[in-house]
Amino acid sequence: MSHLKLYEIRGAQFNHENQTTRFCLYAPNARNVYVILIAYGFQQYRLEMVKNHENLWEIVTDKAPPGQRYLYLINDFRGREKLRIDPISFSVVSNRLTRQVQSVVHDEHAYVWNDQNWMRRRSQTNPLKLPLSIYEIQPKSWKSSVYWPMNYRQLTFDLINYCLEMGFTHVEMYGILEHTDRWEYGYQISNYFAPSRFNGQCDDLKYLIDHLHQNNIGVILDWVPTHFKHHHFFHGYSTSLHEYDGTDLYANVPSQWSTLYFDFDKEETRRLLFASALYFLDRLHFDGIRFDAVSQMIRRNQTDIPSAMTFLRELNQTIHTHYPGVMCIAEESEGYPNVNRALNFDLKWNFGWSNNARNFLRTPVTERAGHWREKILDVLNCARWSEDKMICTVSHDDTETGPFDSRNVLLNCASHARNEIEKFADLRNFFAWQICAPSRGHLIHMGDEIVQPMSWFQRCFRGKSSMDWSLSNSTSLHGRIQKCIQDLNHLYIRHRQFWEYGEESYSLIYEYAPNLVIAYHRGISNNYRIAVIHNFSDHGYRSYDIQLPKSDPNIERIQHVKEIFNTNQLQYGGSGTFQNERIEIDRNNMTLTVALPPLSTIVLNETLI
Incomplete structure (x- = not known):
């Protein structure tokens, strides 16, 4: 290397x-x-x-x-x-x-790993051809107050059981790198090798990752290579890298987060961060790295930073060469063109989907037709034809607006609904859109799977667990939407049409803006094809004709069509009406007739001959 x-x-x-x-x-x-x-x-x-x-x-x-x-x-x-x-x-x-x-002082040989089967399979498998259903958590606040955080070992089996139950294939952890304050997000880093002391020491984190692997759950590190904490809290003592020997070994200029940007023109910066990334792959067996704030790392003040770009290309290439099966994921928010190919990333977060989907959720039903092309059709086309392979994310940043404001939580994004029933129907539709839409996977942040009314950081700031566990597995609408997401995740995992070829398997069947209805295919596997139909309006249809595309060469092969998922089911908080016990295809008029509930998604399985 x-x-x-x-x-x-x-x-x-x-x-x-x-x-x-x-x-x-x-x-x-x-x-x-x-x-x-x-x-x-x-x-x-x-x-x-x-x-x-x-x-x-x-x-x-x-x-x-x-x-x-x-x-x-x-x-x-x-x-x-x-x-x-x-x-x-x-x-x-x-x-x-x-x-x-x-x-x-740490004894690297003290912990004995038992995840050999996982590591062997990982090295032999292309992760982009596998399901990717990510649960994003902050370990210090997922189950407890940040003022009394649980050890990594204490979290282990609760996290395993929850992921298996909910159908999450991977956990993405932020706040892992050592940082100063308990109540922080965990992005103002003071040490790039030690795991956060709030949850334990190195071997405690190994224990957690090892047991996740033994239960076939991957682990992604949220890594922060763009900026670092530079404040010295006491005159004669510091945890920061800044001016370590009295000179500026690492820093560049002040960042927008009250930290310092790393200077990638300095060899020691590149060496330290290169080693940090490899350390977490080598010694702690992480399965992927999500690179935070790539946009600010590679381009500032409308000027590219060539040294940072070279660093990322070299690091990602080294990871792909020496750690096959590990994913390199970019959080790049400014739309840098072809960031995957240009910088050797495997995946990037789809900020276009995230922003448009949440804005569409905020839009009253009567106004949605005017935003149809921008927020629905253009997003689908971008996902299908973009050079970058992307993940649909609802992350910790998306629903957070500070310790005293909840306007961005998903529940409030749907506040225009006429009642709670419609609000939760719209939210179930939102998650079905996220999980079924063309992508290379999806990410849901802790607490969003129960659409809790207070943001995770507000709860954290008040000394509570970031996730309101009283709503989980309850008979309330919160518990029912959690059940819907659980079943959506398992549906996604069972049907390889969603993930084997990602966005490449997408093809549009039908869209009609006045009715806010869109339908698309997600590919064929073993002569079964998945079709997804979204109704973004509050009007339901006992009988709705989907016009099939004449260009579809598989129309004549369809032998049978069966509904395999419906967000309007009673167990999810829906009405239980508009069920499709029988679905008709009119080959003469090229139409598929279905019952279509309001504010709902149905998923169909087509049997081909």
Whole structure:
């Protein structure tokens, strides 16, 4: 590889053979560096490090076994002394007495993995040909208050059972990288190797991922390579990378998030972040990386940043070469052309779908025809013909507007509805649109599957679990829409027509803006073809004629058509009417006649001969 795996040589490397630990730190412009070994919160030993010919400070000692806490005391370029955490810490912990975060010596061989079958299958399989139903969570608040977060191990079996029940094939976790404050989202990063101390240490996270894999659930890391936390909270102590040796090793300019942008013209920036990504794949077995804020990383002030683009191309290519089966996913919000091909990403978030679908949900039914082309037809065509392969997402950002505002939660997006029954029907239709529409997968954020009335961050800010578990599996409309999403996910997984060829399997059957009805096919598998019909109006039809396209070569092959899903079922909170026990095809007039409930989606299975 063109970049070293820094985590193999830097940080605290414990040697089993001689029971010693080698500390290695890059601080080329520091005057002196010491390792401070800590016991009961305070200094136990102060060991002077020696600078070698590669500008690395080193020391080997038998006084730092696994579990030993430590900091570096750096006499920097300007003559200032400051205690710092190790920038390549594999675990960190909080010290309440000194109000410090401290690095921990970690034994990489202590945890024994049991996910060999998963890792072998992953390396032999193209992930773009498999179902991708993603559940996005913040581990520190999914089941508990951020002020009393659960350990990764404590979360493990609840998360496994929930994903299996709900039909999520993958978990995407944000707030994983070490960050400073409990109530933060987790995007102001202070360490690019240690998992967040709020949920435990390195081996605790391994335990969670290992058991998810043993239950055939993939894990995606939400990674933040664009900017980092630069504030120093105390005069003589800091957790930040900034001015680590008294000079600017990593930073560029201030970002829009009160952090600093990484400077990718600096070799040490590229080396550190390259190693961070590979570390989470190598040592923690993540199955994908979602790259946060790619738009701001590669282009700012209407100017491309070539060094950042080169970094992404090289990193993604390295991942594809050495970690087959791992997905590289871009969160790119500015519409950079062909970002997958240009930067070697596999997938990107479909911001066009997300924005248009939520805006369409906000639009009163009487006004939707005027937005039909832009928010429905153009979105479908973009998904089908775009150079980029995309995921339809409803993410943590989409429903969040701060600690005191819930206007963006999905429930309020449908506030124009005449009553709760119509509101939840519209929301069930929204999720059916997300899961059935042409894409390479979909992502749903915690709490949105029960369309909770308060945003996740408001609940988090108030010291509650981000997800309102009192609504889950209940007989309320919230619990019923959760059941609808559960069954939609399992329908999606069972029928490979939705995911084997992604958007390439899409073909339009019928659309009629005045009635707000659209129908499309999602491909053929083993002589079965899936058809999806959405009715975005509040008018239902006992008998609705879908005009079939004359260009369809498979019309004559249709032997039988069966309804296999209907969002209007009683168990989902619907009326239970407009069921299709029998579906007629008029080959002379090229029409398919169905019962079509209001604000609903039906899915049909066509048997071909």
